Amino acid sequence: MRCPSLAAPSFRALLCVLVQMPLVAACSGTDEEPPGATDCSALKFEAGDPSGHKDPFGAKAAGQARAGKVTELAGIAQPGHGRQRIEPGDFVLANDKIVVFIEDKDFSDGYARFGGEILSIDKANAEGKPTGVSMYNETLSGISVEMIDPTSVTVLKDGSDGGEAIVRVAGKLSKIPFMQGPLSYLFPRTYELEAVYDYVLRPGEERVTMRMGVVNATNEPLDLGVERPDPDELLGFFHSSNAQLVTQEFGFAEPKGRVAWAGFDGGDFGFAYRIPDHELAYGLTVSGFSLFYGPGFVVEACSAKSIDRADIIAGGPDYDGLAEAVRRVAGEAPWREIKGKVEDAQGNGIASAWLHAVGADGAYLSRTRTDSEGAFVVHAPPGASVTLVPQKQGYAPHAGFGVGANEATATIPLDPNGTIHVVAKDTATGVALPVRVQVVPKDVLAAAPEAFGVPDEVNGRLHQVFAMDGNATVAVPPGEHTVIVSRGYEWELLSTDVTVAAGETLEVPANLVHSVDSTGVMCADFHIHSQFSADSSDRIVQKVRSAIADGLDIPVSSEHEWVADFQPLIQDMGLTQWAFGMASEELTTFTWGHFGVLPMTPDLTKANNGAVDWIGKDPKDVFALVRALPDNPVLIVNHPSGGGFGAYFSAAGLDRKTGKGRDGFWSDDFDAIEVFNDSDFEANRKDSVADWFALLEAGMTVWAVGSSDSHYLRTSPVGYPRTCLPFGHDDPTKLTKLLVRDAVGNGSATISGGLFMTAAGPNGEKPGQMVQTGAGGMATFTLTIESASWVDASTLETIVNGKTVSTEPLVPVDGWAGPSKKFVHQVTVTLDPSRPRNWVMFHAKGDGDLAPLHPGRRPFAASNPFFLTP
Numbered sequence: 001m002r003c004p005s006l007a008a009p010s011f012r013a014l015l016c017v018l019v020q021m022p023l024v025a026a027c028s029g030t031d032e033e034p035p036g037a038t039d040c041s042a043l044k045f046e047a048g049d050p051s052g053h054k055d056p057f058g059a060k061a062a063g064q065a066r067a068g069k070v071t072e073l074a075g076i077a078q079p080g081h082g083r084q085r086i087e088p089g090d091f092v093l094a095n096d097k098i099v100v101f102i103e104d105k106d107f108s109d110g111y112a113r114f115g116g117e118i119l120s121i122d123k124a125n126a127e128g129k130p131t132g133v134s135m136y137n138e139t140l141s142g143i144s145v146e147m148i149d150p151t152s153v154t155v156l157k158d159g160s161d162g163g164e165a166i167v168r169v170a171g172k173l174s175k176i177p178f179m180q181g182p183l184s185y186l187f188p189r190t191y192e193l194e195a196v197y198d199y200v201l202r203p204g205e206e207r208v209t210m211r212m213g214v215v216n217a218t219n220e221p222l223d224l225g226v227e228r229p230d231p232d233e234l235l236g237f238f239h240s241s242n243a244q245l246v247t248q249e250f251g252f253a254e255p256k257g258r259v260a261w262a263g264f265d266g267g268d269f270g271f272a273y274r275i276p277d278h279e280l281a282y283g284l285t286v287s288g289f290s291l292f293y294g295p296g297f298v299v300e301a302c303s304a305k306s307i308d309r310a311d312i313i314a315g316g317p318d319y320d321g322l323a324e325a326v327r328r329v330a331g332e333a334p335w336r337e338i339k340g341k342v343e344d345a346q347g348n349g350i351a352s353a354w355l356h357a358v359g360a361d362g363a364y365l366s367r368t369r370t371d372s373e374g375a376f377v378v379h380a381p382p383g384a385s386v387t388l389v390p391q392k393q394g395y396a397p398h399a400g401f402g403v404g405a406n407e408a409t410a411t412i413p414l415d416p417n418g419t420i421h422v423v424a425k426d427t428a429t430g431v432a433l434p435v436r437v438q439v440v441p442k443d444v445l446a447a448a449p450e451a452f453g454v455p456d457e458v459n460g461r462l463h464q465v466f467a468m469d470g471n472a473t474v475a476v477p478p479g480e481h482t483v484i485v486s487r488g489y490e491w492e493l494l495s496t497d498v499t500v501a502a503g504e505t506l507e508v509p510a511n512l513v514h515s516v517d518s519t520g521v522m523c524a525d526f527h528i529h530s531q532f533s534a535d536s537s538d539r540i541v542q543k544v545r546s547a548i549a550d551g552l553d554i555p556v557s558s559e560h561e562w563v564a565d566f567q568p569l570i571q572d573m574g575l576t577q578w579a580f581g582m583a584s585e586e587l588t589t590f591t592w593g594h595f596g597v598l599p600m601t602p603d604l605t606k607a608n609n610g611a612v613d614w615i616g617k618d619p620k621d622v623f624a625l626v627r628a629l630p631d632n633p634v635l636i637v638n639h640p641s642g643g644g645f646g647a648y649f650s651a652a653g654l655d656r657k658t659g660k661g662r663d664g665f666w667s668d669d670f671d672a673i674e675v676f677n678d679s680d681f682e683a684n685r686k687d688s689v690a691d692w693f694a695l696l697e698a699g700m701t702v703w704a705v706g707s708s709d710s711h712y713l714r715t716s717p718v719g720y721p722r723t724c725l726p727f728g729h730d731d732p733t734k735l736t737k738l739l740v741r742d743a744v745g746n747g748s749a750t751i752s753g754g755l756f757m758t759a760a761g762p763n764g765e766k767p768g769q770m771v772q773t774g775a776g777g778m779a780t781f782t783l784t785i786e787s788a789s790w791v792d793a794s795t796l797e798t799i800v801n802g803k804t805v806s807t808e809p810l811v812p813v814d815g816w817a818g819p820s821k822k823f824v825h826q827v828t829v830t831l832d833p834s835r836p837r838n839w840v841m842f843h844a845k846g847d848g849d850l851a852p853l854h855p856g857r858r859p860f861a862a863s864n865p866f867f868l869t870p
Helices: 012-018 056-062 182-186 318-330 540-549 567-572 619-627 688-697 737-745
Strands: 066-069 091-094 098-102 118-123 138-141 146-158 165-175 194-201 207-216 234-238 244-246 262-265 270-274 280-286 289-293 303-315 336-343 354-359 364-369 375-380 386-391 401-403 409-413 418-426 435-441 463-467 471-476 479-486 494-500 505-512 521-528 554-560 582-588 594-598 634-637 672-677 703-707 722-726 750-753 756-760 770-772 778-787 795-800 803-809 821-830 838-845 860-863 866-869
Touching (some): 098 194, 146 194, 318 375, 336 386, 364 375, 401 409, 418 479, 418 494, 435 471, 463 471, 463 540, 479 505, 521 594, 521 672, 521 703, 582 737, 619 634, 703 737, 722 737, 756 838, 795 821, 803 821, 821 838
Parallel strands (some): 521 554, 554 582, 770 866
Antiparallel strands (some): 098 118, 146 165, 165 194, 194 207, 234 289, 280 289, 354 386, 435 463, 435 479, 479 494, 521 722, 594 634, 703 722, 722 750, 756 778, 795 803, 795 838, 838 866
8 A cells, every 4th residue: 555554534534545546447458469550549449429319218118228318307316315416418328127327528526527427326217217216426437546537428339229238438548636736646657548438238237337448559568557566457436425335255344355346235226346257456445435456457559449347236225135136247146035024022023123144154144124014035045054133223132043044934033122212301491302312221232243234332322312302212122221311511411220121111201401501602513524425424314413402503514525505404304493504515625635615505506516626726726716605605724733635734834933834835815723623622732722823823813613523423423512603692593604604704702512601801802802901901801611510610721822821720600509510700811012912712621521422522612812902
C-alpha cells in the first residue's frame, strides 16, 4: 500500500485511500505481431447509434434485451437510495430480469465526475421498467488514477435481433479530477489511452457484462501489473452507505486476501462484481469506500482489442438471493432450499428476524430475513448439514438450530421474552415528548459474530429508540434491565432498574422536567451525515429523529458533496413544533480541507444537488464561489486542525505566530471554525482551540462553533456538542435559514457540550460584541452556567487574549431549588492598553462524562469572544 497509515478518523481517512486508487479496466490481445503495413496510430473503437431502440422497456414483453436512450421519466422509478438520479439523455439496458441505466457523458454526480457510469441496476417490474429497489451508488472503474472521460455514449447494438444489447462508453483515459494536483506524485504511472467500456446485456440474464477495450498504439506490449504487488487494475466501490459488503469467504466480516467476488447486499436487491476465472484481491474498507485489486493484464503492441472482463450480477432479496444469482451466472449448481419459520414462545411468527446459515466447519454461508409472518427461505450446500441461527433484537441470542443434510424444513422457536412499554410526557404540561429510550441489560448479551453483519449497540445497550410521540415498545430477554429515558441536556432524565418476566409487558412511565432555563435560545448542530454521504449508512429519517429526541432545535444536514434538506422531513413527520431543519454541505476537498457551507438550497438541476465544485481550484477561488451563492452562506472551517487533507489549517500550514498559511494558498475568507468536533474544550486545547486563538490574536474576527460530525448513531450522537444561538424566542416555526445564518455570523453563540452558558457584558452585551471598559480598563462579566441534575459542572475558566487568567470552582446559587444545577459568577477582566485588540472568552467544564445519555462525552460549555475597548 502506498499510504503508510490509515488511522485517521471518519471521512478524512478516505483521502489516504483515494490517493492510492488506480482504477479498473482490462483488455487482452494475442502474441501475434500486427502486419507491417498497420498504422497503429489509426487504431480506434467506433461509436454506435446515438439513440438505440425506440422502445427499450418493451424488451421484457418481446423476450429480448434492448438498449436505448431515456427520453422521458414517466413510469421510471428512481433508485431507492435517492442520490444519483436517472435523467433524460441517459441510456438504458433492459431485459425480462433487470434494468440497467448508464449515465450520459459530461459532468456527473458522485466522485468520478465524467459520466458514462452505471447509475442503477434494478429489478424489472411487470412492465419491464425499474422497480425502484436499486441501491447501486457508484463504482469507479479505470486504470491507475485514470478512467474514461467519455467523448461519446452510444448504442452499439440495440438488441432488436434477439442478441446482445450494448451501450458503449468511449473516450480517453484521463485523471480522475479530484486526484489531480499535489496528490499526483503518488501515482507515477499514467497512460492516457483511448478506451471503451461496453455494457452488455443478453436476453434472460441476471448480469450486465463489462466488456473492456483499450488501444495500445505503441510497438511495445503494455503491462498493467500482471504478478506485480501493485497492479493497475483496481476497483473503487462507493456503495456501503446503502448496501453491505459481503464475500462468500468471509460473510459480512472484513475480507482478507483474495475473494471470488465482491457483493453488496442492498436488502431487497443487491449486486456482485466478479472477474470470471480470476479472484479479486482485497485492499481495505474505510469511510464507506471499499478497495479491490484485479489481477492485472497485458495489452499487446499495436492492438485495439476488448474482452469480457467483469460480470456485474444482480440479485436478491438479501445475501441469500444474491448468492444464488451468482451461482446461476457462474454455471454452478444451485444450493438446496430450506423453508421454515421463526416463532416466539407462543408460536407466533416473528417478522423481520435475521436468519443466518453456518456450516458444520463454522463457515458463514448465507443470510436472509423472515417475512411478515415469520417465514423464511434460505439456501444451503447440497448434501451438507447446517446450523440456522435466528437473530432478532430484544430476544436472547440463539445457539442455533441444526438442519440435517436431507432436511428441507425447519421451525425455529426463540426463547420467551418480555416487553417494556415507555410513555414519556412533559411533567409541566402532560404533553407527549420526543425522547431517546435506551435499554441496558444487567447481564451483557453475547455479541453477534462480525460475519453476521448485524452490529450490536455500543455501551452495553440492547436498544436505542428515538420515540417522537414519547411512546416506545421494545422486546427484551427476561431479567434485569436499566431503562433510560431522556430528552437531551436541558431535561432531567429517568434512569430506572426494572425486572421483566417472560411474557410480561412492563409499563415504564417517564415524566420529564425541563429543568434548564434556555429561554430565547435555540441550539444547532451544523455537521450531521446520513445515507447521502459515502461514509454514513444512517437513514436520513432516523438521523432527524435522533436529533429531535435529544432536544436539538436546529438539525442541519451536512453531507459530503451533496445537498440535502432536513426540513421537508420534519414537516412530513409533523414535528415542526420541536425543530427547524436546514440544508448545508460539507465541501469535501481531497487536498486541503473540509468546510461547512451554511445554508444551502438543494438544486435538482445541478450536479450533486448543487454542491460547490472545488476541483482544480485553490482556497481563494473556492471561497469566492461560496460567497457568490444565492443564500450568501457563512463558511465554516470543519475539523480544522490535527493533520491530514481534511484539516484546512494543517494542510495550509497555519503559522500561529502570524495567523497565516502558506503563501499563494492561504485564504482567510471564512466566518467560523468548528473548534469542537464531537469533542470538548480540553481535548482541543492544543489544536483547534490554539489555532482559533492564534487567528484572534492576529486580528481576525472569526467565531467558534461546535458540532457532532455524526456519521453513525450507534457511536456518535447528534448534538454533541451543539451551538446555541439567541433568537429571543423558543419557536422553531419562526426560524428561517437566513435567520440562523445571521445568528452564526454575528458571533453571539455559545457552545454547549452538556452545560448551558449565558455570558453577558456589563451592559448586557453578548458574545461577539464590543464591551467598553470602565475605570482602570476593567469590565465585569456575568456568567450563568446551568445543567440538569445528572450533568456535573465544576470549573469556570476565564481566558483573556489567549491566556488563562483565572480558574475557579463553580459555586451553586444560594437557595436554588433545582432540580437543575445553577451557577452565577461575576468575573472582572482588565484591558491591556499596549495591545491593538483585547478579547475575553469563558470556558466551563465538569468532571466525569455525560453518562447515562452519552457515555464518554465530557460536559463543557464555551463562549465566543467579547472584544474590549477603552
